[in-house]
């Protein structure tokens with residue numbers, strides 16, 4: 001009886017591991033089979049020229065980065081973006097102060113410095129290159145933002 005149970009247990013674990021593999025589907029991405037040429041921006045794309053801040057498409061949009069960010073490192077110890085955008089630097093650098101919303105934690109506590117959930121700026125703010133859009137898009141800016 002014990003032997004039978006062991007066999008059964010072995011068989012069950014085999015099914016659990018191998019069945020999903022057999023069912024695996026081939027994934028189809030929205031951009032079809034065209035591969036991304038590399039991490040944008042990379043040597044495959046050209047940076048757009050630095051310019052004035054870009055118009056926003058909806059009120060809560062993280063503003064696009066209107067300048068190149070080549071070599072701007074963000075590590076545990078140092079954040080290149082804050083080198084210009086932190087409140088104590090903007091008078092000298094002419095950069096926009098990070099938004100006041102960036103000091104609030106997930107739990108709603110206001111910190112005296114940037115909140116960890118806003119530390120990795122490029123999670124939300126993206127620089128501009130000459131990369132073509134991967135998929136079509138019919139988005140129209142919010143009424144309140146159209147001149």
Ligand code: HEC
Nearest residue numbers: 053054063064065066069072080081084094095096121125
């Ligand atoms: C050398 C200084 C400097 C560094 C470093 C820097 N910026 Fe900037 N940034 C600026 C300046 C100057 C502006 C333009 C301000 C203006 O013209 O009103 C700007 C504009 C922006 C804007 C547009 C703000 C708006 O209201 O539309 C965003 C977003 C931004 N930067 C994000 C970043 C991020 C993210 C990084 C790091 C990857 C970064 N910046 C690094 C100087 C800097």
Ligand code: HEC
Nearest residue numbers: 060061062081085096097098099101118119120121123124
């Ligand atoms: C989780 C997304 C997210 C992250 C991460 C983030 N931001 Fe933002 N940022 C936003 C959004 C959304 C806005 C516009 C609404 C607002 O002000 O909160 C914004 C606004 C801004 C503005 C414009 C402020 C103004 O007064 O117009 C600047 C400058 C900026 N962010 C810089 C940064 C920098 C520098 C970092 C990294 C230290 C960063 N952000 C990280 C989402 C983010």
